[in-house]
Amino acid sequence: MTKDAITAAITEQGCADVGAVKTCTKAGTGCGSCLPLLKQLLAESGVAMSKALCEHFTQSRQELFDIIRVQGIRSFSELVASHGTGRGCDICKPAVASILASIGGGQHILDGEQATLQDTNDHMLANLQRNGTYSVVPRVPGGEITPEKLIVLGEVARDFNLYTKITGGQRIDLFGARVELLPAIWRRLVDAGFESGHAYGKALRTVKSxxxxxxxxxxVQDSVGMAIGLELRYRGLRAPHKVKAAVSGCARECAEARNKDVGVIATENGWNLYVAGNGGFKPRHADLFAADLDSGSLIRHIDRFLMFYIRTADRLQRTSNWLESLDGGLDHLRDVIVEDSLGLCAELDEAMERHVGNYSDEWAGVLEDPDRLRRFTSFVNAPDTPDPSIEFVTERGQPVPGPSLIAGPSLEVRT
Ligand code: SF4
Known part of the structure; x- marks a missing residue:
């Protein structure tokens, strides 16, 4: 799909929003990485963009976040009844679920109505793969792991016939788990001291080091210790999009911190903090936010950066796009976080402390609750029956998806 074709759909065929452009051109119906570009082309063509989250809410994500926070709303039903219309959709439900989880309160994301709002991956606390199985990613803070834990991962992979691959975030992904096996796999992992790595969530993923x-x-500094401290502080923090971080121990930058949402690079005097980098569809080097910070100041700055992003970004907006869309850009961000120009810092600090205090492992929470465990079946009317259509073949000594797939490279998208 070319830029000219998209522009023609906007200017000649009257497409006036992202949904119409998607329907008309099929752009944005694959991985979704080009959606910000569609918005940009609409704006460049002079189309006034609605701030509405979807057809059920006229408010933006940021406005809904403030409504939920200030009014103490604790459920989607309450929100749609008081501030929206209809019954919600696949856009507003996960967005509101994410906001409710970000604001916190200790509720498990699979409890009650919350469970029905979650995206496919959050719904099973695992990543759905192309043959209908799931991948399992335990947290390995800072990428540091003992031989004993490595052995456990190997034993679990062997016993459940899982494909293993080391990820870019310095952890080990176990692929090919049938849905009904997820609790048994996680029982072994939790008993060995592992916890959810939130690879399925719009949340902090890893802090590489x-x-x-x-x-x-x-x-020149203890980058592993800092990375582990940051990962344990922000684990489970739900955000408008995934958040990645890294810590390098000197300017040689082996952890590639400058292509992360939060990048930390050690200096002789402390730490340099970089923000809003990413790889992906449109790579962006992170910007230097502050230099030579002591450890306490570094953590305080990151706390506020993340909480301000979570409060004010659009749905599915990475920190890089968020910063580029922020009025006043990096200078404004510094004013808010360092100078407290909006008088928000105490609130942001408190919100992060609440997150840290309320954290608990989502998978441990599933294993202790029979109601939460009941969802992990292929067939609700035959919970012990595995899906017979799932097949594997062997490639390079490991099981990989066979010919029966649930999806090709593109999925039909709701218009
Ligand atoms: S040279 Fe590389 S591995 Fe060594 S401290 Fe610097 S960034 Fe880290």
Missing amino acids: CVGTTWCRYG
């Missing part, structure tokens, strides 16, 4: 002063001759 190099070995820093622990091993490296060039290191």
Whole structure:
């Protein structure tokens, strides 16, 4: 799909919003990475963009976040009854579920009405793969793992016949788990001290690190210790989109922190903080936000950066697009976070402390609750029956999807 074809759909065929452009051109119906570009082309063509989250809410995500926070709303039903219309859709339900989870309160995301709002992956606390099985990603904070835990991962993969691959975020992904096996796999992992890695969520994923002063001759700070501290602080934090971070132990930057939403690079005097980088469809190097911070200041700045992003970004907007759309850009962000120009910092600090205090492992929470466990079946009327259509073949000594797939490279999208 070319830019000219999309522009023609807007200017000649009258497409006036992203949904219409998607229907007309099929752009944005694959991985969705080009959706920000569609918005940009609509704006460049002079189309006034609605701030409405979807047909059920006239408010933007940011406005809904404030409504939920200020009015203490705790459910989608309450919100749609008081501020929306209809019964919700696949756009507003996960967005509101994410806001409710970000604001916190200790409710498990699979409890009560919350469970019905979740996206496909959150719904099973695992990532759906192309043959209908799921992948399992336990958290490995900072990428540091003991031999004993490595052995457990190997044993679990062997015993459940799972494909294993090391991820870019320095952890180990276990692929090919049938839905009914997820609780048994996680029972083994939780008993060995693992917890959810939130690879399925719009949430903090990983904090990657190099070995820093622990091993490296060039290191000037303990990058592993800092990465583990950050990952344990922000684990489970739900956001408008996924959040990745990294810590490098010196300017050589082996952890590639500058292509992360939050990047930390050690200096002789402390830490440099970079924000709003990412790889993906449109790579962006992170911007230097503050230099030579001590550890406490670094964490305080990241707390506020993440909470301000969570409060004010659009649905599915990474920190890079958010910063580029922010009035006043990086200078404004510094004013808000460092100078407290909006008088928000105490609230942002409190929100992060609440998140840290309320954290609990989602998978441990499933295993202890028979109601939550009941969803992990292929057939509700035959809970012990595995899906017979799932097949595997062997490739390079590991099981991979066979010929029966649930989806090709593109899915039909609701218009
Ligand atoms: S970033 Fe620096 S400290 Fe870290 S591994 Fe590379 S050279 Fe060593």
